[in-house]
Structure formats: structure tokens, C-alpha cells
Amino acid sequence: MKIYLARRLAQSLLVLLGVSFVVFFILYLTGDPALVLLPPDASAEDVQKFREVMGFNDPFIVQYGRFFLGALRGDFGQSVRHGEPAFNLVIERMPATFELSGAALLVALCLAIPAGIVSAVRRNTVIDYISTVVALLGQSMPTFWLGIMLILVFSVQFNLLPSSGRGTLEHLVLPAITLGLFTTARITRLTRSGMLEVLSQDYIRTARAKGVSDPPVVWKHALKNAAIPIVTIVGIELGTLLGGSVITETIFAWPGVGRLSVQAIYNRDYPVVQAAVFLLSSTFVLVNLVVDVLYTYLDPRIRLR
Amino acid sequence: MDLSAGRAPAPREWALFARRLARRRTALFGLVVVMIVIVAALGASWIAGYDPTEQDITNRLRAPGSQDAAGRAHLFGTDHLGRDILARMIFGARPALMVGFAAVAISGVLGMMVGLLSGYFGGWIDDVFMRLADVQLAFPFILLAIAVIGVLGPSLPVIIVVIGVSSWVIYARVVRGAVLSLREREFVQAAHALGSRDGRVLLRHILPNAFTPWLVVATLDMARVIVIESALSFLGLGVQPPTPTWGGMLADGRVYISTAWWLATFPGLAILVTVLGINLFGDGLRDTLDPRLKL
Numbered sequence: 001m002k003i004y005l006a007r008r009l010a011q012s013l014l015v016l017l018g019v020s021f022v023v024f025f026i027l028y029l030t031g032d033p034a035l036v037l038l039p040p041d042a043s044a045e046d047v048q049k050f051r052e053v054m055g056f057n058d059p060f061i062v063q064y065g066r067f068f069l070g071a072l073r074g075d076f077g078q079s080v081r082h083g084e085p086a087f088n089l090v091i092e093r094m095p096a097t098f099e100l101s102g103a104a105l106l107v108a109l110c111l112a113i114p115a116g117i118v119s120a121v122r123r124n125t126v127i128d129y130i131s132t133v134v135a136l137l138g139q140s141m142p143t144f145w146l147g148i149m150l151i152l153v154f155s156v157q158f159n160l161l162p163s164s165g166r167g168t169l170e171h172l173v174l175p176a177i178t179l180g181l182f183t184t185a186r187i188t189r190l191t192r193s194g195m196l197e198v199l200s201q202d203y204i205r206t207a208r209a210k211g212v213s214d215p216p217v218v219w220k221h222a223l224k225n226a227a228i229p230i231v232t233i234v235g236i237e238l239g240t241l242l243g244g245s246v247i248t249e250t251i252f253a254w255p256g257v258g259r260l261s262v263q264a265i266y267n268r269d270y271p272v273v274q275a276a277v278f279l280l281s282s283t284f285v286l287v288n289l290v291v292d293v294l295y296t297y298l299d300p301r302i303r304l305r
Numbered sequence: 306m307d308l309s310a311g312r313a314p315a316p317r318e319w320a321l322f323a324r325r326l327a328r329r330r331t332a333l334f335g336l337v338v339v340m341i342v343i344v345a346a347l348g349a350s351w352i353a354g355y356d357p358t359e360q361d362i363t364n365r366l367r368a369p370g371s372q373d374a375a376g377r378a379h380l381f382g383t384d385h386l387g388r389d390i391l392a393r394m395i396f397g398a399r400p401a402l403m404v405g406f407a408a409v410a411i412s413g414v415l416g417m418m419v420g421l422l423s424g425y426f427g428g429w430i431d432d433v434f435m436r437l438a439d440v441q442l443a444f445p446f447i448l449l450a451i452a453v454i455g456v457l458g459p460s461l462p463v464i465i466v467v468i469g470v471s472s473w474v475i476y477a478r479v480v481r482g483a484v485l486s487l488r489e490r491e492f493v494q495a496a497h498a499l500g501s502r503d504g505r506v507l508l509r510h511i512l513p514n515a516f517t518p519w520l521v522v523a524t525l526d527m528a529r530v531i532v533i534e535s536a537l538s539f540l541g542l543g544v545q546p547p548t549p550t551w552g553g554m555l556a557d558g559r560v561y562i563s564t565a566w567w568l569a570t571f572p573g574l575a576i577l578v579t580v581l582g583i584n585l586f587g588d589g590l591r592d593t594l595d596p597r598l599k600l
Contacts, residue, residue, distance in 0.1 A: 011439065018440030022449075029456045036456065140581035142532050144539050144552070145573030148559055152570075156563045236442075243445025247536055251559075261448060262540060265455035273452050281443045
């Protein structure tokens with residue numbers, strides 16, 4: 001168990017190292033980071049001086065080392081636009097993004113798990129068909145279109161819910177549904193197929209034969225075993241949610257990291273882009289580490305490996 | 306020695322697959338939808354009836370079904386520059402499908418190669434590739450894509466390469482899984498015993514058998530890529546105007562959401578229907594070819 005945890009931790013650190021390299025490299029894609037960071041009207045002398053000061057003339061590996069050590073301390077440089085440390089700008093907006101992603105995940109789990117279970121237990125009934133069709137539509141619907149349609153119906157037509165900003169619970173409703181729908185669809189399909197598989201197992205038949213009635217079979221015997229793939233996908237889906245927040249936050253003017261990074265890209269504010277990509281990716285790596293640890297409690301077979 | 310058991314399904318078997326697939330009505334429906342979109346994209350100039358970039362300011366924001374002065378009907382209305390929405394939707398299928406096919410080809414080939422090498426040789430090669438996969442998966446995809454495209458500047462080749470290069474993981478994992486079990490099969494052992502080299506075994510015996518799960522992944526991934534392409538155009542980082550894109554039309558329409566609902570509604574439906582068609586077809590393909598594949 002300890003060895004497993006240590007290996008898993010080492011893996012996560014290795015992944016973070018890789019992430020930091022890619023994030024560092026983003027700035028070098030153009031060929032000359034000095035030209036990317038300076039305004040286009042900067043003189044040749046200014047560019048030269050800037051290169052000197054920023055150490056862009058150093059060997060590549062030295063520059064990466066400096067970036068990495070900075071990143072570990074939370075130092076990604078100053079935002080070109082806001083004049084503040086990029087790290088602070090991103091951290092300030094993290095709670096908003098977590099709030100939105102968390103709410104979306106909650107929406108998804110509350111809808112998807114019951115829908116998936118009912119679909120599996122009442123297979124090939126009207127309920128099953130409806131939930132299957134809705135899941136299929138949810139998986140095929142582009143987030144940004146759904147968001148706009150929700151605004152059209154609930155904000156423009158009926159004036160029920162606000163279409164932008166953050167603050168009250170009402171502000172959270174439309175963005176959370178928009179962001180959560182794809183995940184809802186994924187988890188519904190997964191829960192359904194997982195439950196169907198488990199329900200056909202011998203130990204379920206045994207439990208039924210021994211006279212255990214329907215609800216306990218479903219809840220105690222089947223769901224516990226179907227839960228393992230669901231927990232894995234929750235970890236993976238959180239990555240989808242953090243990434244999807246980029247678009248959802250843009251549509252609903254939600255003041256989170258996603259919107260900040262889109263604006264930073266438009267403004268060519270690369271320190272902020274780097275900080276945002278690095279921190280969101282790190283969050284995802286951390287969450288998956290936690291999920292894997294939780295996993296060992298759900299499925300003792302992993303602990304023995 | 307007859308090694309045919311290990312080869313790719315013979316043409317006759319493919320015909321059998323096709324017949325079994327055709328019996329799944331939802332898959333067939335998906336295929337028909339996809340074919341319609343492909344035909345629309347290829348024949349856009351003949352079908353559309355309007356020039357998708359032709360502006361007509363006197364006829365801006367006309368509701369669906371309205372007619373202009375010349376008596377020409379705009380079935381889905383016109384946008385803020387008086388351009389025909391239906392025509393733009395038909396032409397919008399082009400960038401979507403182009404990015405879809407090209408990006409899937411790149412990531413599919415990359416992932417196939419990685420999966421074959423990783424699964425067949427194992428050891429440190431496998432370790433390196435699988436750690437790379439973890440790094441790739443750690444990034445919120447769309448954020449990485451917009452960061453890189455933002456730096457390089459949006460253009461069709463850049464978009465295709467960025468999406469293609471960063472989507473290989475799922476292919477690699479599925480192919481690797483298939484190879485791990487194929488490696489131990491008798492026909493592969495037999496090929497080794499007969500003196501086949503690794504390269505030949507991989508290409509002639511393993512690749513054809515790892516192809517079916519790959520095909521299922523490629524089909525379903527195409528749906529994801531099309532959504533990403535429209536998301537990028539929606540954010541202004543896709544194929545640039547005046548080329549019509551579904552995402553770009555949606556972004557334009559968003560501004561007029563309170564006065565002209567049709568601007569944002571119809572291009573979104575185009576994405577939804579296309580992606581739904583691909584998903585239905587892909588699901589059917591999976592259920593026919595490889596029901597145990599969990600995707």
C-alpha cells in the first residue's frame with residue numbers, strides 16, 4: 001500500500017514536471033519570447049535590453065530551470081496588462097472556477113446516477129429510452145450553444161435567471177447546468193452500462209435467490225460494485241469541467257480562471273496564460289491523485305498489487 | 306501453415322459487418338446524417354443558392370422564411386450583415402469536416418504508432434509513452450489549444466496540427482490494450498517461430514487486428530474534434546472570417562440574442578445534428594465490431 005502510494009506520488013510529480021515544460025515551451029513557440037512579451041512598437045535596442053534583463057540569451061535548459069524554480073515558488077512573472085504578479089491574478093479567480101466546476105459536478109452526479117440506475121433497473125422501458133435519448137443529446141450538444149440557448153429562454157424570454165456575473169445562487173444556475181450537461185450525459189451512460197453489467201453477475205442472482213428484495217439488491221449489492229468506474233470517471237471529468245469552464249465562463253461572464261485566460265490570450269499577456277494553464281493542470285493532477293487514493297479504499301484488490 | 310486466422314477480417318467478413326451494422330437503425334440513421342453533411346460540404350457551391358459572404362445590409366436580420374426585394378426566400382433568415390444563414394451553415398460544414406478528418410488522421414496515426422510500440426515492446430518504451438500520455442491528459446484540452454493557437458495565430462493548418470497532435474492518447478491506449486492481448490496469441494507466436502521479424506509481425510499480424518477498436522475510437526473522436534473546432538471558432542481562434550464557420554456564426558449571433566434568435570440557434574443545430582449523427586454511427590460501429598470496448 002505504501003509502495004503504491006509512493007509510486008503514485010512520484011508519477012504525479014513526473015507529470016507536473018512534464019506539464020511545466022509544456023507551459024514553459026508555449027512562450028517559445030513563436031521563436032522569440034521577447035517580441036511576444038513586448039509591445040509591437042518597441043525599438044530594436046529595447047528588445048535587446050529586455051532579452052538581456054529577462055535572460056532570454058541564456059541556454060534553453062537554463063531558462064527552463066529558472067522557469068521551473070519560479071513556478072514552484074508561484075512566480076510566473078508580472079502580468080503584462082495588469083502589472084500584478086500573474087500567480088496572484090490566477091489564484092484570486094480560482095475560487096470562482098472551483099465553485100462553478102463543483103456546482104456542475106454536483107448537478108451531473110445528482111441527475112446522472114439516479115437516471116443511470118433507473119435506466120438499468122427498468123431496462124427497455126419508456127424511462128430508459130427517455131434517459132438514453134437525453135444522454136445522447138447531452139453528449140452531442142456543444143456547451144457554448146447550450147449556454148446561449150439557456151440565456152435565450154431563461155434570461156431573454158422569461159427573465160427568470162441572470163445571464164451573467166457571479167454572486168447569488170441564481171447566478172450559478174445557468175452556468176452550472178451548461179457546464180454540467182456533457183458530464184451528466186457521460187456519467188448517465190456509464191452508470192447504466194456499469195449497473196447492467198453488475199446486475200447480470202452471479203452474486204446478484206445469488207442474493208436474489210436468497211430472497212433479498214429489489215431495493216437492497218440494487219443499492220447494497222449492485223451500486224457498490226458499479227461505483228468504481230464512476231469514481232474514476234469523476235476524476236477524469238473534473239479535467240473536462242476545468243477545461244470546459246473556459247467556454248462557459250466566457251459565455252456567462254463568470255469571473256474565473258477560464259475567462260481570465262481567454263482574455264489574457266487576446267491581450268497577449270503570456271505570464272498569465274502560463275500561470276493559468278500550469279495551475280489548472282496541477283489542480284487536475286492533484287484531484288486525480290486523490291481519486292486514486294480513494295480508489296484503493298473502494299477496491300481492496302488494488303491495495304494488494 | 307495457415308495463419309489466416311490472425312489476419313484482418315477478409316472482405317467477406319467486412320460485408321457481414323456492414324449488413325449487421327445496417328440492421329441497427331440508429332446507426333444507419335447516424336450514417337445517413339453524416340453522409341448528408343459530407344454531401345452538403347462537397348457540393349456547397351451548388352446547393353447553397355447564395356454566396357455565403359455576400360452582404361446585403363438592406364436585408365439584415367430578416368426572420369426565417371422572409372423574402373428579399375428580389376423575391377428570394379431566406380429559409381433560416383439573414384444575419385447582421387444580411388447574409389443568408391442557411392448558405393453559411395452549408396458552407397460552415399467545410400471547415401468543420403476538414404478539421405475533423407485531418408486532425409483525426411494525425412492523432413489516429415500517431416496514437417496507432419505509439420500504441421503498437423508501447424504494447425508490443427513494453428518495458429521502458431511503454432513507460433515513457435504512458436507517462437507522456439499522463440502529461441498530455443493533465444492539460445485542460447481546450448485551454449492548451451487556445452494558448453498554443455493564440456501564440457501561433459489561428460489558421461487552418463495550425464488548428465489541425467494542434468488538435469491532431471494533442472489527441473493521440475485515446476488511440477494509443479486502446480491500440481496498446483489490443484496489442485497486449487494479441488501479443489500472446491498463437492498466430493503471433495507462430496509467426497515468430499517461423500522467423501518473422503518484429504516489424505513484420507507488427508505490421509502484418511498485429512496492426513490489422515488492432516484496427517477495429519482504432520476505427521471505433523476514430524469515429525467517436527471525430528465528433529469531439531468537430532465540437533472543439535466550433536468552440537475555437539466561437540472564441541475567435543478558429544478559421545478566420547469571412548470563411549463561414551458554425552462557431553463563428555454562433556459568436557456573431559450571441560450579440561443579437563435578444564432581438565434575432567435565429568442567428569445563434571441554427572448554426573448550433575448544425576453542430577448538434579452532425580455530432581449526434583457521428584455519435585450514433587460510432588456507437589453502432591462499436592456495438593457491431595467490438596462490443597466489449599468501453600468508451
